[in-house]
Amino acid sequence: MKGKTVLPAVAMTAVSMVLTLAVVVMWLGTAMPWPVALVVGLGIDGGWLATLAYERRLAAQGDHSVPVTVVGWCFGAVATGVLVAHALTVDHSTGAWLAVAWLPLAAKALWLVHGLWERTALTASALGAIRGIQQEARDEAAVARARLRAQAATEETRLTAVTGAGARVARVQARTARTLSDAWSTLEEARDGEDTGRALASVTAPVTPGVTPCWELPVWGPTEPVAAPALEAGPQLTDTALEALVDEIRHSRTPALSYREMAARFRAAGHSASEVRLRAAWKRVAA
Template sequence: MTAVSMVLTLAVVMMWLGTAVPWPVALVVGLGIDGGWLATLAYERRLAAQGDHNRVVTAVGWSFGLIATSVLVAHALTAEHSAGAWLAVAWLPIAAKALWLVHSLWERTALTAAALDAIRGIQQEARDEAAVARARLRAEATSEETRLAAVTDAGARVARVQARTAKTLAGAWSTLESARQGEDTSRALTSVTGRVTPGVTPRWELPVWGPVEPVTALESGPALSDTDLEWIVIDIIAHEAKKGRSVSYREVATLFRTGGHSASEVRLRAAWKRAVGAS
């Protein structure tokens, strides 16, 4: 676009001023405009390569662009033929300068090949991790679906077995109830049980189906210490000695547990040995 603008500027100057001044003069004027624009552009590019910027050089460059555009606009307005076509290309010098500005902005943000490779590597790694995460989620969803299907199928099989078992039990209880209600069966059972257990009337009761109430656990007292165990064993031995009896360990253990006490066999035997040794 810069080259086209320079050619158009030179051609317009030659055609516009060629009728008023000799063509060498018009050529010098055109080359002066293009040369000044190109020189300021080159110097501005050199400063940009060094990381520097000069507003004066930039202003001069824009001035040469405006001059070239003004020449093209003036020629289009004064031309007798093809005025619209000349106006259509009159914006090229300003557009070329604007593109050089955009190019300078791009160079300020340009990255090295190593940085671009690192960015591509990071992006590829992120894509790989996202793909692995998606695959893991799909696999987990599939396995969970399979597990739920298996659990549902197993539950259905259990329900069918329970239904068949309940039906079988219902038939069995119905048969037993019919047998119990029958007069002949009742007399036969009574005659048989009467000989085995005289005076006992047989009762055939069906089980009650319903909620089960949990039985509360027995509350045990605090664990006895070794000293307490020893004193209890000594007391049992002394009490039996008053009766003129010498008791063995088995008798002491039986009397100990009959008295409502509880202890492990090892601790109780150790207490008995200490009590016998002390006596």
């Protein structure tokens, strides 16, 4: 990686130094002996090279000197000025010489870029650690995205299942309601039919002689719970007393009360008896 910045700077510096030396020898060689012109060219290139070497030494030590940097840029400006002056004084190829006159300053700029790169360069281990951290962050982000997608899919499946189950329950409830409604209508029609009384009488007369049959439809809807009898309602009735009480309540109205009405009045009067004993007494009285 270091060669990507230092090699262009070295190449540009060598080209600009050769070009400067050649221009000084060709330009000043006509006005003075060429050895003198060669010394002038080497002086410009030597001063530039010396300041560059000193700058590189300070950079290797982590230091920086403003005066040395200023002197180096001055040598670069002198070399550029020589090239520009030569390009303006020649009679031919002025544009070509001006096109290469910026090479000394370009070489100084490349060394500046290389110095900035050195101050921000990292070691291979540091770069490896950074790549590992970045890869770990990408892995965690990918895992988090996968987890969110899986959770979203699971929630979608759950909602679909719950919705389907709710729809099935609603359909079953609707079918049950229709069945109950049809059964209720059938019971209503049977109760309100003209032959219902005769059919009930013919069925119940052999079993319960002297009892007027009364068929009541079951209660379908909200009901009120019957209060439990108090514990201190009194001593338990004997079978004989219970039968007498049931018969009295049953025949307290004409026609005789049904078992449900009798049981309700029995509880309302404050009497206490289990449902089994009360129903057995009713059957004995009704028989």
